[in-house]
Amino acid sequence: MNIGVDYYPEHWDESRWPVDAKLMREAGITFVRLAEFSWCKLEPTEGNYDFSWLDRALAVLHKEGIKSVLGTPTATPPAWLHERYPEIYPADAKKYRLGFGTRLQRCLNNEDMRRYSRLITETMAKHYAKNPAVAGWQTDNEFEGNLCYCETCAAKFREWLREKYGSLEALNEAWGTIFWSQEYSGWSQIPLPWEVKCGKSHNPSLQLDYRRFASESTVSFQHEQVEILRANAPEQFITHNMMGLHDSVDYFELGKDLDFVSWDNYPAGFWIQGEPTRSDLAHDVIRGIKGRNFWVMEEQSGITGWETMSRRPVPGQIRLWSWQAIAQGADLVQYFRWRSCLFGTEQYWHGILNHDGVPRRRYREIKGFSEELASLSAELDGSSPENSVAILNSYEQNWAFQIQPQAKGLLWWDQVRRYHDALGRAGVGTDVVPMGADLSKYRLVILPGWYLLRERDAEKLGAYVKAGGVLVVSARTGVKNELNTCRTEPLPGPIADLAGVEVDDYDPLGDATCPVTLADGTSLSASVWADALVPKGAETVASYAGGCFPGEAAVTRNETGKGSCWYFGTAGDAAFYDSLLSRVLEDSSIEPYRGLPPNVAAKYRVRNGATWLFLLNLGSAEASVPVHKGAKHLLGPEAEGDTVRLPAYGVAIYRI
Amino acid sequence: MNIGVDYYPEHWDESRWPVDAKLMREAGITFVRLAEFSWCKLEPTEGNYDFSWLDRALAVLHKEGIKSVLGTPTATPPAWLHERYPEIYPADAKKYRLGFGTRLQRCLNNEDMRRYSRLITETMAKHYAKNPAVAGWQTDNEFEGNLCYCETCAAKFREWLREKYGSLEALNEAWGTIFWSQEYSGWSQIPLPWEVKCGKSHNPSLQLDYRRFASESTVSFQHEQVEILRANAPEQFITHNMMGLHDSVDYFELGKDLDFVSWDNYPAGFWIQGEPTRSDLAHDVIRGIKGRNFWVMEEQSGITGWETMSRRPVPGQIRLWSWQAIAQGADLVQYFRWRSCLFGTEQYWHGILNHDGVPRRRYREIKGFSEELASLSAELDGSSPENSVAILNSYEQNWAFQIQPQAKGLLWWDQVRRYHDALGRAGVGTDVVPMGADLSKYRLVILPGWYLLRERDAEKLGAYVKAGGVLVVSARTGVKNELNTCRTEPLPGPIADLAGVEVDDYDPLGDATCPVTLADGTSLSASVWADALVPKGAETVASYAGGCFPGEAAVTRNETGKGSCWYFGTAGDAAFYDSLLSRVLEDSSIEPYRGLPPNVAAKYRVRNGATWLFLLNLGSAEASVPVHKGAKHLLGPEAEGDTVRLPAYGVAIYRI
């Protein structure tokens, strides 16, 4: 359990470094990440490397007991490289070249980009492999899918397709290019999804393959760096700073090459103000990438923003977010950044210190958290979250819904969040795992609309249910095969038997609502989508009461083997999920956290039978939370009787 | 009276064709349209034609008694053609080439595009001229004006201008290029309306000529196909599927080459949800193109949408829309499409069947309609709507208002709809005809803002009124001449004498409102535009009561010869038009349908003195409609006394 900070010695006069290092140590900081945007200083002109400044910075920090994570600096190639190889610049969907001046101005498929990236990575790895101040590596920075539209990408995409489909005949058949007379008679005829007469409405199969190709381009770019680092610096770890719910690259694939994953958490960043449960989901998503604990490589340390700023984090929020990260499986929280930059695009992405370098309120808050964490480190070290519910996650499904959103509210994270939020309100911890995960350890598995359903996955889920699991299947599951073309069986396709239903009709509700009733008379409100279900063995749990399909089944439950499969033919508001999931949890023999008030999260870490409970008040009002009498108080307000009063943004920790 | 379906045999395994054909026959389908997007299958590589699959498909269908309409497949040129002639791709207003991947990716002025289009058309025509399964042809698909900005278009536009104006001096004079120093001293200096420093605010005369040129480019492209079809397949009819209120090509000109016109009707398509009167207007507009009955070539048969879907048609709506089409002059209703496509951009543009190919609710609804239609076909065959009110329609006016919208609410269809909706609410059938139509058969003619007014048209309208007609002239009439430059006479220009008024001032109201009162004290609310009128012989019907021109005349009536000319110097809400048009109808001796409730349309077809009344409940609530006692009930709920209760989306038909 450590805290760290992202530090840019190259932004400051060398005389300031010892001052900073001392202030860091005094705040309890033991890790820094450096160098990920410093290529032009490490290699000021082609082939002339200068690592001396970084050597000195590492030494200054190490002297204060601080270890370093080095970023390979490939997210911002230097100007001299672009001048020599202008085709490194990526192109947009109208073929305009996005040039120099910000960052990420590189196509990861460009061979010159790759060659120079390998060179700087290898040179750095050799130089720092034995440096005791260096703990490990971060590849590049915040990788995205290589959504570039340059001719190099076009050529490589065609190669990739030839590899995948073997022949044009097979590709034409797979994509259904007969639609709108698009059959290709030569590989060179295949376009990228450039802007066309009808916007961007290319063939959906082409679009999905392009998204896969763009993701794989990034994964293979990282793979080259990982191979070099493993070969040259075998004793140092390798991680990458992901972006939570970002989705342009398949994080499961990107994570495979890493020792552990990290992510960058901006809970009140300027584009996501007021969504306290977004980071909650993101922590679980990131923990699910490798199914183990992770680092927060960048944690919000103040106001964020480029040209326009977010609101200031309220006092206590930074501490709260830090404990939230720990509670959900972080083993290190590293703040971005040490001191607010004086120049460049991110002048107002505030660090722990303001531009004036004076320790003020946020420094004191983080120092306080650091002391709290240190006091519990021995207690918590080696623990991690363990849950009996899993939501299945897939980047390919995510892309398919982006390509065809179908109805408002069906986007992948919209679907996942409705379930995850409801489980959070019930105080039930949730893993977010890939289809390939071992499901046998879960009592409940939730399948958001698994749009592209392979037969083998349907079979796997069937086996899970038969063995006693409870499965929730959502509308829009099984609509398509993995080619992004529609299936010809009645919906929900290969999972219809397991669910025991047939979809006879459907209505894309979007924002419209439709009343639904349960057998006990409970009235709920459905929206987003409505399947009209014909039970084929399943029992009807909820029916439409007026609106789109009066009297027809909306939610069903089908027993199979030792388990059961629920089919949610529609979606709804919080009350809809709270009501239905309480029945599903009961069916799964999972106990919710009774009496948990709104905006309070209950999270658990476990180690060898010991369990720690974290109560996190994400809201701006005081909350009273029931606590088990035998719980041992470790941090935060003490319980009065069986209730603890958590102040706004308050945290309490118990061992139970 | 027939029903049909749009069918894509090339999208399905050949073994399915007989199944589909049988299901079609059982639903009463006797027509299909095919092949309009199949160029790549008809000519897989240059010059290698393969019609065998289409021959077989036609035979399978014909065996079930189904006749075919063949589309010339030029809306989606194949990839091999574009690869050889990349200049076929059209350019946008920033000269970006819109390439391969959707449809309409062709410039109709490109000579290679034209040559290959003639070739495929001629080859098909020769092959199918004597095939008894082929009833006729559809040219291309949903033609639009060739709003392309490529250099070929620029060159042809300059030729077109040289042809029109003779000399640069004449063009400079006509357009007023002296404004902003734009006089051309060489033809090659004339631009297309490419994006410029001030957005797209080119000289309005240039813009209008470009719109005319773009429309004529499309008309002449079709003309080449029509000539080939007439020469090679003289016994088969030729039509084209227009798009209702679409306006980028002059449908009057496009229609001249056709035997009859067709159109594609999506009343609840995803971009026009909840506008039940839009199809009502569109049917009348389309019938007015050639002044006779028409086909619906594509009628909505389910949920529509590409990436995002519309709501599902409510049960009963497809039947209602089908009867609405018949009531307003359709002789065939053909559904788009048979079965929802498994692949490509239009996967969610639903056919009668879902992707699974199982006949479900919509199949049954359409089959039911087909049986109803069959039962009345002998009764209705040969009948058509006949009306005593005409609204004048013009694509050139439409373009001029697009180029200069002037005030919110003045766009052409906005203006037309306000009158058309009010006449619909009064149960008065309306034709929508060109200025060149024979007006003598109408008792009332309505002129929306006829912005570009030619003297000869003003004279024609004068003669109409003098002979006893009633004419309604709207604000913004006579502002300009046909060059899209302003007239120098006081407004309303050449029609001022006929209207007996002079416009002394005006105020572009847009959404703002202004109270208006009639002589009898009725208070109304004006908006959109306000002319301050000085009567020069006309009587004042309505005056502004406060607001922009307190006490000044807003609506006038001027008797001339045996008729009268009303001038509407302002526009307003439904109550405004209902109140004023009731007086205009009285002046025209036209009887409204008294007691017609909101959202119920009353339409008539006539043949040799016999009249059929169609009552269509476009609303979602039951409605009580008065019916003449002597009316003979043919379909739908029977009247109780002199009233019939129409359920939501219900239809009733009577002979009167």
Added chain:
Amino acid sequence: MNIGVDYYPEHWDESRWPVDAKLMREAGITFVRLAEFSWCKLEPTEGNYDFSWLDRALAVLHKEGIKSVLGTPTATPPAWLHERYPEIYPADAKKYRLGFGTRLQRCLNNEDMRRYSRLITETMAKHYAKNPAVAGWQTDNEFEGNLCYCETCAAKFREWLREKYGSLEALNEAWGTIFWSQEYSGWSQIPLPWEVKCGKSHNPSLQLDYRRFASESTVSFQHEQVEILRANAPEQFITHNMMGLHDSVDYFELGKDLDFVSWDNYPAGFWIQGEPTRSDLAHDVIRGIKGRNFWVMEEQSGITGWETMSRRPVPGQIRLWSWQAIAQGADLVQYFRWRSCLFGTEQYWHGILNHDGVPRRRYREIKGFSEELASLSAELDGSSPENSVAILNSYEQNWAFQIQPQAKGLLWWDQVRRYHDALGRAGVGTDVVPMGADLSKYRLVILPGWYLLRERDAEKLGAYVKAGGVLVVSARTGVKNELNTCRTEPLPGPIADLAGVEVDDYDPLGDATCPVTLADGTSLSASVWADALVPKGAETVASYAGGCFPGEAAVTRNETGKGSCWYFGTAGDAAFYDSLLSRVLEDSSIEPYRGLPPNVAAKYRVRNGATWLFLLNLGSAEASVPVHKGAKHLLGPEAEGDTVRLPAYGVAIYRI
């Protein structure tokens, strides 16, 4: 004191000219501006000049006693020039060339553009230098900063940078290009702020230098014309028609070369409807450019708009706006334009006459104003506004806030207007002057957020206060240096001692609000921005009462020498400013106009001790205004007792 009109003889048949000239004279018009868009008629083909038509037009006008201002016609280069030198066309941020068809289609850095501009200017100057009908010159038309992205601009920008910084090392250091690895190792690597991967989020220092460069490009373009005019037509004045609150070119710099400045005033133009105080501010801004009286070169004379029109000016508004201009320092009001153009983009930018050329309502209103003005001309000639309050204005600050808006409501004119409007409501006249102005004549100086604060300016302000002045400093002052990089001192940087405060934290409120209380218990509402202030000698005037910084200081006052410095750490609504500024005015011994009702402006002109009071009712309701008993009534309604009742849009003038 004169009135004039903008006239385009080239748009009308020569036979109409005498009719127009006579109507002008009858309306009291004594000036016209001509020729600024007539290059293609003055030089129809390269080198072939034809001034004969303009000579005749000047003569016709001069015969009626009308003098002319000639525009150099360089805002609309002719088509032949572009055809020969297509690189004159400017490029947008994606390098698309903005071509022919509207206006301003020229890059002012292009050498061919400059050469031909010099030539036409020199030829005109020589031809008209001695023409008695010509009073002076207008350079070009409505200059904007040359925000062009062409390669010529890129090359010249690099030269400009080399001149400014001397070396790449210095530039890299100044801009902080080490951020995101952007250090340049060659001048040719420096981009313009073209669109890049992250939108337009280039380095803020690069962006600011580009804005400076773009402004200087325009200033130097004008300078070439001014030099030629001075050399060849030394007896004629030179002015330019600025655009009020436009800000892409530094008007202080542009104004330096001119004899006096002019501006174009469209108070109810289509993009600014309903902002009566906007012109009020703009008049003061323009008068501040050279610190002396000015001309209105274009005054709204009717409905404006290109494709869409504004509402009509209400009767009385044109007269009101004309008197408003005079009251705030205009010596001539010239209406745009004489007669509405029949063709071209500005057909609906209405002149005094409509398209029909018949004098109607607006002609009569302007004629009436002209007679009123003539009756008071002897009285008012030579007078001008003199004020004891100054708001400091800066184009460089303005650009910096555009580059980084930071929080909603911080844009430069937003900040200036909040103060200016409040002073206007208090009836206190205000100058708007540059930092270089002589401040000693002001009792109160207001500094909006002076984001980029130079030490020498901080010192100047300190000296002003010490000498007895009252200074108001706003939040975000002193954040940066002139390089647009952040300062390292605690905020407010170099002015902290003068203000006697330190900013310990801040919160970008934007639209959010925060309660504030004054010592006397007054409750106010803050928004936009909140600084948490630690007084270092200053007294606390207002504190936050809950919200972001409960109990901390929000507004302070610090006495220094004979004066005082107020620091406004937050902004707010009208009540906020009215309440606080009343205290500041008292501190400055400035008497407000007590009892001035909302929407009524009180303005003063002064000459040799005599003072004229203008009361302007900018609102649409009658208002009662207290008037000093001794005031001598000159125009408008007479006072009853000590109160005058001003009708809507009414004007009253008194000598006091």
